[in-house]
Amino acid sequence: MPSHEQKVAVVQAYIDAFAKGDPAAVAALFAPGASVEDPVGTGAHVGHDAILAFYTESMKTGAKLKLEGPVRTAGDYAAFAFSVSLAFKDTARIDVIDTFRFNEDGKVVEMRAYFGPNNMQGM
Amino acid sequence: MPSHEQKVAVVQAYIDAFAKGDPAAVAALFAPGASVEDPVGTGAHVGHDAILAFYTESMKTGAKLKLEGPVRTAGDYAAFAFSVSLAFKDTARIDVIDTFRFNEDGKVVEMRAYFGPNNMQGM
Numbered sequence: 001m002p003s004h005e006q007k008v009a010v011v012q013a014y015i016d017a018f019a020k021g022d023p024a025a026v027a028a029l030f031a032p033g034a035s036v037e038d039p040v041g042t043g044a045h046v047g048h049d050a051i052l053a054f055y056t057e058s059m060k061t062g063a064k065l066k067l068e069g070p071v072r073t074a075g076d077y078a079a080f081a082f083s084v085s086l087a088f089k090d091t092a093r094i095d096v097i098d099t100f101r102f103n104e105d106g107k108v109v110e111m112r113a114y115f116g117p118n119n120m121q122g123m
Numbered sequence: 124m125p126s127h128e129q130k131v132a133v134v135q136a137y138i139d140a141f142a143k144g145d146p147a148a149v150a151a152l153f154a155p156g157a158s159v160e161d162p163v164g165t166g167a168h169v170g171h172d173a174i175l176a177f178y179t180e181s182m183k184t185g186a187k188l189k190l191e192g193p194v195r196t197a198g199d200y201a202a203f204a205f206s207v208s209l210a211f212k213d214t215a216r217i218d219v220i221d222t223f224r225f226n227e228d229g230k231v232v233e234m235r236a237y238f239g240p241n242n243m244q245g246m
Binding site: 004039040041042068069070072073074075076077078079080081095096097099113114115116117118119 | 193203
């Protein structure tokens with residue numbers, strides 16, 4: 001199982017990839033058959049191509065992520081709270097919590113994002 | 124599906140029950156066959172009796188919960204970040220993220236707590 005530090009490094013790489021607007025760098029954090037459900041309740045994007053397409057689309061908003069508190073790790077998982085700002089609407093803020101499940105190689109096999117309309121301000 | 128406001132009220136009732144040291148009030152938030160995995164990776168407590176026993180034991184630490192940021196809601200879920208203080212050790216702080224999955228009646232059917240040794244300070 002990846003260590004706390006390895007999981008935190010993947011979370012940081014995820015945030016850094018948004019900062020750079022690099023969807024391929026995000027997709028590279030995931031195992032080939034991984035699933036991404038963002039937000040939870042909308043159905044999963046499964047596999048590298050679907051995940052890359054999803055993040056390519058997401059990053060068109062200019063979304064930047066800021067950690068809000070420490071990354072929590074437990075078992076195969078990391079969970080982290082963050083806020084999102086959007087390039088096209090500087091008053092906007094979205095509050096999100098993500099969970100990542102990792103495989104033995106430190107790749108993300110399942111990502112779930114928790115947020116809804118009530119977590120969006122200034123849109 | 125319960126509304127955002129209903130989910131937030133259950134999260135607040137959970138925090139309030141810790142403030143009062145009332146494990147029965149926590150157990151009453153769960154559906155009869157619910158599961159509690161706290162922390163994730165340690166196996167689930169399933170059903171009312173196991174859940175009540177777990178929270179009765181947990182509250183012996185005098186744990187008090189403080190929300191760190193807004194409750195996120197998505198689909199059937201709420202996710203929330205919080206810090207924990209302990210009555211017997213006033214320097215201690217544990218950073219946790221919980222997820223609650225709800226049924227149609229607004230009862231919690233699955234609770235998962237994300238934290239590990241690296242999320243405990245001053246113990």
